[in-house]
Amino acid sequence: GAVVSQHPSWVICKSGTSVKIECRSLDFQATTMFWYRQFPKQSLMLMATSNEGSKATYEQGVEKDKFLINHASLTLSTLTVTSAHPEDSSFYICSARGQGADTGELFFGEGSRLTV
Amino acid sequence: QQPVQSPQAVILREGEDAVINCSSSKALYSVHWYRQKHGEAPVFLMILLKGGEQKGHDKISASFNEKKQQSSLYLTASQLSYSGTYFCGTEIQGHSGAGSYQLTFGKGTKLSVIP
Numbered sequence: 593g594a595v596v597s598q599h600p601s602w603v604i605c606k607s608g609t610s611v612k613i614e615c616r617s618l619d620f621q622a623t624t625m626f627w628y629r630q631f632p633k634q635s636l637m638l639m640a641t642s643n644e645g646s647k648a649t650y651e652q653g654v655e656k657d658k659f660l661i662n663h664a665s666l667t668l669s670t671l672t673v674t675s676a677h678p679e680d681s682s683f684y685i686c687s688a689r690g691q692g693a694d695t696g697e698l699f700f701g702e703g704s705r706l707t708v
Numbered sequence: 709q710q711p712v713q714s715p716q717a718v719i720l721r722e723g724e725d726a727v728i729n730c731s732s733s734k735a736l737y738s739v740h741w742y743r744q745k746h747g748e749a750p751v752f753l754m755i756l757l758k759g760g761e762q763k764g765h766d767k768i769s770a771s772f773n774e775k776k777q778q779s780s781l782y783l784t785a786s787q788l789s790y791s792g793t794y795f796c797g798t799e800i801q802g803h804s805g806a807g808s809y810q811l812t813f814g815k816g817t818k819l820s821v822i823p
Contacts, residue, residue, distance in 0.1 A: 624809065635710070635795065636750070636813045685749055689809070697740065698797070698811060700749040 595619055596688050598701030605676055605708055613671045613704045615686030621666035622688035626698070627659075630683040642669040676708045709734060711798045713814035720786045720821050728781040728817045730796030739772050739779040740797040740811060743790075750795060753781070783819070791821045 595618040605611050615625055623644045628636040640661050641649040648661035658680075660672040669688075673680050683705050687698040711732045718726050730739060738757045742750035754763050756772035756779060763770055767784045779798075783790055797811035 626810065628813075635815045638810060638812060641810060697752040697755055698742075699752075700742075703749045 596622075596686065596699045596701040598686055598704050600704055601702055602705040603707070605706070607677055607708055608675055610672055610674045611676055611706060613673075613684055613686075613706075615669045615671070615688070615701050617667045617688045617699070620688075622669075623666060625663060625669040625686055625688045627661060627669075627671050628685045628687065630685060630703075632683075636685060639671075644669075673706065676706070678708045681706055681708045709798075709800065709812050711796055711812065711814040713794075713796055713817050715817060716815070717818040718820070720783075720790075720819065722788060722821055722823055723785050726783045726786060726819060728783075728794050728796075728819075730779045730781070730798070730814055732777045732798045732800070734777065734798070734800040736772075736774065736777050736779075736798050737801045738799040739770075740799070741770055741779075741781050742795045742797060742813075743792045744795060744816075745792045753794075786819075786821045788821050788823065791819055793818045 597616045597618055599614045603611055625642040627639045629639050630636050638651050639654045642661045642663040644663045644666050650656050663669040683703050685703040686701040711730050714729045720726055738755055740755050741753040744750040754770055770781045772779045793816040795813045795816045797813045799811055
């Protein structure tokens with residue numbers, strides 16, 4: 593099946609620094625990728641929809657300047673948590689649907705655990 | 709828009725059956741089911757696209773009642789490996805009748821299978 597890879601799988605950073613998380617579709621082209629955030633024992637909350645070559649669409653309540661998303665190619669989307677603070681500590685998961693797929697399963701990355 | 713899942717948690721003995729329900733207040737285009745083990749990413753189980761559709765593989769199946777905007781996941785003869793948190797993800801209908809392409813996940817149902 594299709595593979596989505598996330599990197600890093602975990603990161604510890606100091607307050608005030610920025611952290612970049614990469615999401616790659618390894619064997620298919622993903623025009624759309626989704627970034628989710630998951631707190632312990634809670635559901636996956638959609639943060640934003642990343643569209644290749646255009647601006648990301650953020651969900652209500654998600655700060656665009658805080659969580660920068662770049663989808664520069666059909667196989668790579670990045671999420672940068674800027675000026676991270678302890679409340680940003682969470683499990684961040686990306687997912688992708690293939691190009692041309694009107695509907696289909698989401699392929700999830702392995703997730704990135706951020707500890708600030 | 710978040711779908712409502714029930715029950716929140718269930719404990720089964722090996723071999724017992726369970727049903728997990730997912731309901732939405734919006735007209736749905738598709739329903740997805742995923743299972744997540746602790747510390748891991750969710751793993752796809754199945755998609756249901758049409759009203760009244762029922763799918764399944766092995767001893768896990770699901771139904772989708774489009775009119776009621778509900779889906780149910782059926783786990784029969786449960787195995788220890790079934791333990792995990794099950795999430796339904798709903799895709800609402802867009803204006804054109806096609807899917808919105810985004811999935812919104814329920815809060816999850818924690819399933820524990822014990823020997």
